[in-house]
Amino acid sequence: MNKATLVAAALRGDDPPHRPSSTPIYQTATFEQESPERFGRYDYARSGNPTRDALEGACARLEGAAGASAFASGLAALATVLRLLRPGETIVAHEDLYGGTQRLLGRLAEAQGIDVRYADLVEGDADAWERAIPPAAKMVLVESVSNPLWRAPDIRVLARLAHQRGALLAVDATAMSPWWQRPVALGADLVVHSATKLLSGHGDVTAGIVCSADAELRERIAFLQNAEGAVLGPFDAWLLLRGMKTLGIRLDRQAASAMAVARWLDRRRQRVGDIDRVHFIGLCDHPDHDRHRQQSEGPGLALSFETGDATRSAAILRRLERFSIAVSFGSVDSTASLPCFMSHASVPAERRSLPSDLIRLSIGIEDPDDLISDLEQGLDFLPERLPQPERPAQAAPLERPPCAL
């Protein structure tokens, strides 16, 4: 079967006895039992719900995993994975991680005594990465590809190094989805998704998925899912199933458009020179382009670029008409953001290394020519006086609560 047919087959509902074409929403909290001693397959919706089961089964099939568990958000999924660690145990995380994940790791370190170490697990070679993973490490965590600089860790090599230490490799593959990358086949033990992004694709649900490579891990994650209870509700599970039916056609289209936008920006960088760097892993001069090609089937749908000045970046964003200013990515609607001030504002000040002028674009399903024209008018516009962005470029530790995303 080809990939598109596999996705369709994985998502087909087969709920007896009525055989509906769409998985029914079991909007129920509890299930009646035959007797006090004889339980049916389902008893209570936190422990299991047929709609959530259908989603979890589909995700496991798409990832080639032993099982999947669905959570109320990507961070709930990550928090559950991190629960596999006990106080005093060590996790090594690649240093370029989603802001909310860094905030979560910081809290865990504080509240539970988990030893969190950041290391560069992308630059360099296997020897350097081996040195970065201490013998006592219990987990290695990376994003493939990372956001918003789209760095690609070598999943095969990191899996080998982690396993030599007896550690688990967890890959947050939110920016790829199983349409483009299946980390289990590359050796990962756990694959995490913020399904809020590409898997949903419609910006209408917050959800997280953990896929486990083997049955034992699947049991441990399912135990935690039930014990801690951050489960995905049946209606949200259904929304996700519905969004995933179009995963392939959405992502192929969005990647092609992202490629066109990245090429246009890169040409503008060379000819006009009012852009400093374009970051898109589909471009040949991205530092991880070749490695990414060895372990994936697509470049993603998001890219970023630098303008040299955070104030100018903010002014460009305000000018854009086809992109809404919003955190998150992966929806059918194009969005633009300044990661430093938005999705990554929760990164602790001492760990903040992103350029403050970085603009991130998530490319939707609009016509790419219209997106490019919009960027052109935004970049051509140079106001005489630039209004200041809401927060200083070199932000001190944040006063207001870190942004939700």
Ligand SMILES: *Cc1c(COP(=O)(O)O)cnc(C)c1O
């Ligand atoms: C958004 C995101 C998360 C968090 O997911 P939520 O669904 O927002 O909780 C985790 N990892 C990555 C890479 C993300 O982009």
